[in-house]
Amino acid sequence: MNTTKKTRVALVTGGSAGLGLALCRALAARGWDVVTDGRSEEKFKEADLPPEVTVVIGDLTDTDHRAELVAQVERRGRLDLLVHNASTLGPLPMRPLADVDFPDLMHVWRTNIGGPLVLTSALLPWLREADGVLLSISSDAAVEHYGTWGLYGASKAALDHVTLTWAAETGLRAYAVDPGDMRTAMQQDAFPGEDISDRPLPATVVPRLLALLDARPESGRYRAADLAEADG
Template structure:
């Protein structure tokens, strides 16, 4: 592999808003080279990303988009951190499992589990070379059971399992991290018409994620607030 930069390189999916945007900014400010993606070019225009962040617009479930991400990593010649942050709640408003159909399942699992699974496999050579970290953003809905959250929660449980199995199979350091409730557009979508201003901003979660990366404990499932 031809290493084109001495700076650490991170790929953060879903970086146009929320936690992905906040983490991409913080990593770039700390000297990382960051590649991030998202489906909305308009959101990225509003994002005010720092220097050192490369934006790739597209859908993670699309093979051509993943190939574009691979090309950017190849250009750097290294990958120290892969963050699976992009996800979907599925059809809104969220519904109980008895009202969910196969197309709903396919959409949520394709985005929340399938895309990250396949992207990880393509990035393994670089992650292994750099002794890198695989970090997936989970949810407390992956382990707890809330009305209407069954499909999303199951997909996050699946993402946890895929992430930590990659760690077991490859020896990579792998984390599934519950960031806690945040004041994001996705969280607002889950609670239409409700005031969620009491939830913390995603920027408050980033220092905990950076502390986790600095501490680098053994692979496992963690809560961001514990770091």
């Protein structure tokens, strides 16, 4: 493996909307070469991402799609940042654990923990070569216990654990970050019919993520609200 490309490279899953989209735009504005993915080509058309962002349409749980993401990294010859942002709430409307069945569990687990785990394994050599950063978007539901959020919260707790285990096993900087409530389509799905206009927009969280990437503190679980904002 020979990392010769000087431009920093990031792979951000789930970049068609919400926090993933805002982060892709911010990294591109900073001069990063960004690769992102998502299931909806139509959403990406609406997103109108800058040319520095390469879009790969597909589902993270699909083997061929993950192979294409790996191929995108291989073409660039380096990977400085891997962001696990893509996730699912599971069946809607959200329901208590007593009403959840095995297919529901498998769907959430494959998307929120299985895909990220296998993708990280495949990209680990590139991250290690570049002394890169692994960043997983978590949730307060990973550590708190809210009715109907059990399935999603358990998957995020598992993602936190796997992310920080990668740090322990590899020495890479790895962060699980709770971004807090945001005004996103996923948040609206979780609270159908409710007014969520009081939630901050995802773009307000991005400067705090950038500050974390700039500072590169010890690996761990962080709350975006506790992080300073990046300059510029």
